[in-house]
Amino acid sequence: xxxxxxxxxxxxxxxxxxxxxxxxxxxxxxxxxxxxxxxxxxxxxxxxxxxxxxxxxxxxxxxxxxxxxxxxxxxxxxxxxxxxxxxxxxxxxxxxxxxxxxxxxxxxxxxxxxxxxxxxxxxxxxxxxxxxxxxxxxxxxxxxxxxxxxxxxxxxxxxxxxxxxxxxxxxxxxxxxxxxxxxxxxxxxxxxx
Amino acid sequence: xxxxxxxxxxxxxxxxxxxxxxxxxxxxxxxxxxxxxxxxxxxxxxxxxxxxxxxxxxxxxxxxxxxxxxxxxxxxxxxxxxxxxxxxxxxxxxxxxxxxxxxxxxxxxxxxxxxxxxxxxxxxxxxxxxxxxxxxxxxxxxxxxxxxxxxxxxxxxxxxxxxxxxxxxxxxxxxxxxxxxxxxxxxxxxxxx
Amino acid sequence: xxxxxxxxxxxxxxxxxxxxxxxxxxxxxxxxxxxxxxxxxxxxxxxxxxxxxxxxxxxxxxxxxxxxxxxxxxxxxxxxxxxxxxxxxxxxxxxxxxxxxxxxxxxxxxxxxxxxxxxxxxxxxxxxxxxxxxxxxxxxxxxxxxxxxxxxxxxxxxxxxxxxxxxxxxxxxxxxxxxxxxxxxxxxxxxxx
Amino acid sequence: xxxxxxxxxxxxxxxxxxxxxxxxxxxxxxxxxxxxxxxxxxxxxxxxxxxxxxxxxxxxxxxxxxxxxxxxxxxxxxxxxxxxxxxxxxxxxxxxxxxxxxxxxxxxxxxxxxxxxxxxxxxxxxxxxxxxxxxxxxxxxxxxxxxxxxxxxxxxxxxxxxxxxxxxxxxxxxxxxxxxxxxxxxxxxxxxx
DNA sequence: TATGAATGAGAATTCATTCAT
DNA sequence: TATGAATGAATTCTCATTCAT
Numbered sequence: 154x155x156x157x158x159x160x161x162x163x164x165x166x167x168x169x170x171x172x173x174x175x176x177x178x179x180x181x182x183x184x185x186x187x188x189x190x191x192x193x194x195x196x197x198x199x200x201x202x203x204x205x206x207x208x209x210x211x212x213x214x215x216x217x218x219x220x221x222x223x224x225x226x227x228x229x230x231x232x233x234x235x236x237x238x239x240x241x242x243x244x245x246x247x248x249x250x251x252x253x254x255x256x257x258x259x260x261x262x263x264x265x266x267x268x269x270x271x272x273x274x275x276x277x278x279x280x281x282x283x284x285x286x287x288x289x290x291x292x293x294x295x296x297x298x299x300x301x302x303x304x305x306x307x308x309x310x311x312x313x314x315x316x317x318x319x320x321x322x323x324x325x326x327x328x329x330x331x332x333x334x335x336x337x338x339x340x341x342x343x344x345x346x
Numbered sequence: 347x348x349x350x351x352x353x354x355x356x357x358x359x360x361x362x363x364x365x366x367x368x369x370x371x372x373x374x375x376x377x378x379x380x381x382x383x384x385x386x387x388x389x390x391x392x393x394x395x396x397x398x399x400x401x402x403x404x405x406x407x408x409x410x411x412x413x414x415x416x417x418x419x420x421x422x423x424x425x426x427x428x429x430x431x432x433x434x435x436x437x438x439x440x441x442x443x444x445x446x447x448x449x450x451x452x453x454x455x456x457x458x459x460x461x462x463x464x465x466x467x468x469x470x471x472x473x474x475x476x477x478x479x480x481x482x483x484x485x486x487x488x489x490x491x492x493x494x495x496x497x498x499x500x501x502x503x504x505x506x507x508x509x510x511x512x513x514x515x516x517x518x519x520x521x522x523x524x525x526x527x528x529x530x531x532x533x534x535x536x537x538x539x
Numbered sequence: 540x541x542x543x544x545x546x547x548x549x550x551x552x553x554x555x556x557x558x559x560x561x562x563x564x565x566x567x568x569x570x571x572x573x574x575x576x577x578x579x580x581x582x583x584x585x586x587x588x589x590x591x592x593x594x595x596x597x598x599x600x601x602x603x604x605x606x607x608x609x610x611x612x613x614x615x616x617x618x619x620x621x622x623x624x625x626x627x628x629x630x631x632x633x634x635x636x637x638x639x640x641x642x643x644x645x646x647x648x649x650x651x652x653x654x655x656x657x658x659x660x661x662x663x664x665x666x667x668x669x670x671x672x673x674x675x676x677x678x679x680x681x682x683x684x685x686x687x688x689x690x691x692x693x694x695x696x697x698x699x700x701x702x703x704x705x706x707x708x709x710x711x712x713x714x715x716x717x718x719x720x721x722x723x724x725x726x727x728x729x730x731x732x
Numbered sequence: 733x734x735x736x737x738x739x740x741x742x743x744x745x746x747x748x749x750x751x752x753x754x755x756x757x758x759x760x761x762x763x764x765x766x767x768x769x770x771x772x773x774x775x776x777x778x779x780x781x782x783x784x785x786x787x788x789x790x791x792x793x794x795x796x797x798x799x800x801x802x803x804x805x806x807x808x809x810x811x812x813x814x815x816x817x818x819x820x821x822x823x824x825x826x827x828x829x830x831x832x833x834x835x836x837x838x839x840x841x842x843x844x845x846x847x848x849x850x851x852x853x854x855x856x857x858x859x860x861x862x863x864x865x866x867x868x869x870x871x872x873x874x875x876x877x878x879x880x881x882x883x884x885x886x887x888x889x890x891x892x893x894x895x896x897x898x899x900x901x902x903x904x905x906x907x908x909x910x911x912x913x914x915x916x917x918x919x920x921x922x923x924x925x
Numbered sequence: 926t927a928t929g930a931a932t933g934a935g936a937a938t939t940c941a942t943t944c945a946t
Numbered sequence: 947t948a949t950g951a952a953t954g955a956a957t958t959c960t961c962a963t964t965c966a967t
Contacts, residue, residue, distance in 0.1 A: 160930095160931095181956095182957080182958060183957080183958090191932090192932045193932085193933065193959080194931070194932060194933060194934095194959080194960075195930085197960080198930070198931075263458060265369075265456065266369055269452075304509065304525055304528055307505075308532055311504040311505045311507055311508025311509065312500075312505055314508065315500045315507065316501065332494075332497055335493065335494055336501065339493075339501055339536040342538070343531075344532070345535070353947095374939090374940060374941080375940075385950055386942085386949080387942085387943080387944085387948070387950065388948055390943080391947065396940095546952095563844075568937060569936080577953090578952065578953045579937090579954065580939075580952070581951085582938095583938070583939080584951070588938080589936095589938090645845070649844060650842065651842065655842075659901070687914055693894045694894065697891045697892075697893055697895065697897075698890045699890070700894065702883065702887065705886050718880075722883070722887065725922040728924070729918040730921070739926095739927095760960090760962080761961075762961075762962090765929095770927080771928040771929055772930095772963085773964075773965085774928070775963095776963070776964080777926065782961095782962060928967080929967105930965100931964085932964080932965105933960105934961105935960095936958105936959105939955100939956095940955105941953100943951105943952085943953080944949100944950100944951100944953105945949100945950105946950105
């Protein structure tokens with residue numbers, strides 16, 4: 154967390170709301186400022202520029218998202234259970250924060266290359282959590298030993314990401330957490346020794 | 347294919363090249379026109395607006411992409427083999443067309459919501475191909491019967507898409523088709539009866 | 540002259556008028572465009588940016604100013620007469636174009652360093668004309684031989700420039716060309732052998 | 733001198749330094765406050781607004797500049813000697829204070845019309861000193877009697893000012909006081925009876 | 926006196942699209 | 947069909963100034 158100043162958090166929350174409601178390209182700085190209840194110029198006391206606001210939204214929100222998942226998996230005894238909790242937490246956290254889901258799955262992906270790179274950088278922490286689960290599964294023989302961990306991690310992340318994106322694009326008409334078991338079964342079957 | 351007029355194709359090809367080289371946001375209509383060797387205004391004789399150019403790029407290129415995959419899978423005898431060929435074709439086609447891969451995996455995703463919807467519409471044809479493979483696999487007992495086909499389709503597509511995106515973002519430093527066997531094994535294991 | 544396109548000249552003339560009437564800092568691009576009867580964007584078809592408009596104003600107008608003085612001095616037989624004509628032309632041209640006088644003596648001097656450098660570059664042509672008169676005067680013994688030509692040139696230019704600036708700042712309440720004889724006498728006395 | 737309060741002087745000195753180092757347009761109030769070691773708001777306890785700071789810089793510094801020249805000329809016995817001392821003092825004071833020279837010759841001239849008027853007002857005291865020398869020279873027949881004193885004063889000031897500006901713009905690569913004799917000779921020759 | 930966080934007005938520039946030729 | 951000059955709407959960021967403390 155970059156700052157505990159209340160205005161910093163206000164602006165972050167306002168940005169999520171404005172982007173979720175208006176879409177990436179219609180989210181002007183002035184709109185975010187108004188939603189946050191501050192003057193346009195105040196944004197620039199807390200952020201370098203507009204891109205910095207967007208990156209910070211991702212850092213703050215995904216940071217918490219990832220921390221919770223990392224904590225929850227660490228409390229599980231084996232790789233299969235860890236993977237189960239990871240899927241559960243991934244789905245439930247986004248299901249509980251529809252605005253955040255819209256922002257991360259749809260809107261922020263419309264950003265330019267520079268922002269995409271910074272977003273990917275934040276995601277690395279999540280990919281490492283997945284990597285650790287895979288490693289543990291291989292060591293404990295829950296997963297096959299002939300897998301390419303990096304490729305598997307891409308497939309796990311791609312699977313989860315696509316399911317969530319689909320759910321958002323279908324206007325969240327089905328329940329995400331209800332899919333956990335089947336997704337988990339698919340992934341563990343794909344991996345089992 | 348919307349049109350066989352040579353200028354129509356010229357503009358499509360120019361758009362792919364310009365977007366791959368400059369990125370989505372730096373691909374102005376005037377740049378595409380110049381690359382295509384026509385005047386700016388001429389673009390509007392063949393396309394309704396800029397978005398229509400981009401949608402058409404996706405339609406033309408993904409249309410061919412999907413047709414080839416549909417044809418190849420139809421020539422295979424069972425679901426497992428069909429899935430194998432689908433992965434092979436998905437990877438090999440994009441590996442052979444790096445410009446197209448950059449455009450579809452990275453650049454066109456920066457587009458606005460309206461364009462994304464139209465892109466998804468084009469993708470439906472591909473998703474139907476995947477659906478047919480899944481159905482056949484279930485019917486022939488190669489795949490489990492307790493799966494949710496729609497969810498499985500999302501996971502398969504998400505897996506392939508993420509692997510390709512990763513390959514593009516890593517500047518295509520590894521060989522995509524070398525991953526086919528492992529991806530196929532992962533998916534069929536996840537699905538097998 | 541950079542261009543003969545009519546719009547180019549329209550914009551130059553509009554800029555002179557707008558700057559003379561509103562002052563440097565209140566001369567927005569949109570105001571110049573409106574005065575020129577073109578759209579804001581049209582300015583950018585003919586000029587790289589706002590600074591380029593201002594530099595071009597100076598280049599065009601001072602270019603003509605200097606050309607006329609160079610031609611007139613070349614038609615005089617000796618250094619004293621050349622200096623006389625130079626002063627006459629310097630004063631009369633600005634007296635006949637009050638807007639231009641305001642722009643060159645007051646407004647464009649408020650510009651930033653980059654523009655000032657480019658303005659100085661244009662002025663070099665004028666300084667060379669003065670230098671040639673000084674050289675001829677020294678060669679023909681009309682002027683003393685113990686002078687530092689560069690210093691003398693600065694003093695001549697400084698003298699003329701200050702007199703004109705004063706005239707502009709005093710709202711042009713006296714007649715500039717009436718001062719020619721006395722200025723000429725002062726300068727030639729200061730220089731005579 | 734408006735004030736003897738130490739902070740007033742601190743701010744004046746800071747403004748000269750900041751403007752000399754950063755240029756007029758990059759000299760924000762906050763930068764001057766930081767250099768002076770005070771808070772932004774403190775500036776407004778001592779000055780009405782930013783323009784007032786800049787005017788005060790000119791008043792303070794040029795006030796001292798002019799006082800010294802007035803005192804030095806008053807100690808000379810005749811107009812020619814007074815003019816000599818005036819030139820000497822004009823050049824030497826600016827040569828000894830390069831920051832001040834940059835500020836008065838280049839940076840403050842980029843200011844708006846209102847500030848220029850106030851600067852000219854300060855300069856009037858200097859112009860009166862020049863006027864007195866001219867009057868004395870005419871009365872004592874060292875200078876011609878057929879001159880227009882106001883015009884001559886403009887030419888003298890223009891000459892000195894242009895020479896100093898040139899010296900500053902050429903990055904002070906030559907020695908200003910070495911030019912005193914030639915400038916003096918040029919001016920007195922131009923004026924002598 | 927002194928602080929410094931907050932304010933909010935203001936302007937250059939881009940580029941998709943049009944339309945007279 | 948084809949051209950390309952012209953259009954004009956739309957938005958980020960800076961910085962002088964204020965005022966509650």
